[in-house]
Amino acid sequence: MELANTLSQDGESRGGVLAHLERLETQVSRSRKKMEEPQSAQAEESALGTRIHELRRLRDKLRAEVKQHQASVKASTTNVEPDQTLEITEQESLKRKWENVKAILQAYRFTGISGKLTSRGVCVCISTAFEGNLLDSYFVDLVMRKPLQIHHHSIPVFIPLEEISAKYLQTNIQHFLFTLCEYLNAYSGRKYQADRLQSDFEAFLAGPLQRNSLCNLLSFTYKAEPEGQSFPFCARLLYKDLTTTLPTDVTVTYQGTDALSTTQEEQRAAHENLFFTKPLHQVFTSFARKGDKLDMSLVS
């Protein structure tokens, strides 16, 4: 029936019966093929499908394994590495801090007052200087107790330590230390001037320099010109204020019996003024430079 239908649907019949049979054969083989193909394809497809299924499963399993493996290794490295680096940077920063702190402690001596903690309290070191020259240092060992006590010290005996400590030690320790600083620096400065006069300007002195241990009373005879015609003058310098390095009282006198001429009198007055305003050794430096022609501009 189908065949008949196909024939009639084909429209024009081609050839004769043989042709008709040929066509039938071809149709059958095609339909047979068609019937076979889905089966093999299906088989193939199903085989491939299963395979893909398997592959997918395996892949997922491996993915999970790898993830786990990565996570575990990561965990162990996070436990080890960051700690290690943290340790290093902490040590480095500690060391840097330590060096900085040590440097700052050393730097305190440039303020004039520095100290070290002791078992009793603190040992304060007071530094002195004059005209940029660093001079002697002195120490005061304090016991931190109520009342504050001085355990021992290297302050010279002619510095009024008891007076200063009686006034300020218990009530204002900063004031105590800085006042002591003032006295010691002034003493160091006066001593420096007297020493320089004795060592550098011996040629100008007509006799020994008389001085007391506090270096606040100096007396000497000098000539403004070592080998010149100038007259020897006698100078007496008194530093009543122990916190200064310039004298409060100056007297310049002439030891001779004759009266002074006006120029000499001018010179004497000028010298007096110089001693009031300039440090001792600087006065003599200016003598050395100017000779006996005193520069009046120095006097103003």
Place this chain on the structure above:
Amino acid sequence: MDSQLVEARALEAEITALRRACVEPPAPGEDTSRVRKSFRETYQADSEGWELSKDLRSHLGHLESEIQFLSTLTGISIRHYSKKTEDLTSTEMTEKSIKKVLQRHRLSGNCHMITFQLEFQLLEIQNEESLSSVITDLSIIMEPTEYSELSEFVSRAEERRDLFMFFRSLHFFVEWCEYRKRTFKRFKEKYPEAVHLSEGASSSCMGIRNPSRPGFELVIVWRIQIDEEGKVLPKLDLLTKVPLQALELDKNGVIETAPLSFRTLLGVLGIEATLESLIKSLHTERVMVFRQSRPARTGNRRLPSPPP
């Protein structure tokens, strides 16, 4: 079917890669055995490092407390310090066993409200007998610059290269400033209507008025000066402001002599008692008669140090 084949191929490739990944270590250049080893090492170093840093930490703590103590003792806080050393010894000097070294120091910190920055050079010459250290250069930068008295003082200190004088005078200056501030503040609190501080407690002037008698005013000018030697001295002056009619009534010239009397009073009673008596005097019921007059200086005599 083609698409399935493609998919199958892709899956196979992925699986191979995954298998490789399972075996290989994920981090570059590190395998599990190495990780384990370094862990052991660091654990050992860890404990040693811990000891070191513990020592360092405690020592550092001790040093830091020492600095804190020094800062309290001196009133000066040093925040930063650095030093550079340059060896200037020539070959001739070495032969004579003389050593010459130039140090460059840089120091910064503060003393209460004043911050400073110093740079100085120290020349050290060591010969067989002695060591001499000389400051050959000093430069100072200070803030705040509103204290005009300080700028002159700073240039003087730089000129004389007197580092210690700088710190000493700085300390006394700050001490006086704080005392002045405390005193003004106290009077303002005690007599709020009478006392007038134009710039607050840090100002250098204190005005005394009586609100019921406008037109009359006493002004105390309290300056803190640093002299040539670095000595810090307070300098107080009294200025009077008086209406003209009142002036004419002043037969005894009380106002004219007021500044002088002020100076005498300062010498007798001290600063605080003098100021208090002035404040009280403006509050009496008697009509105070004043006259415009020139302020007199209180003189250069050194007044006692400020009480703690």
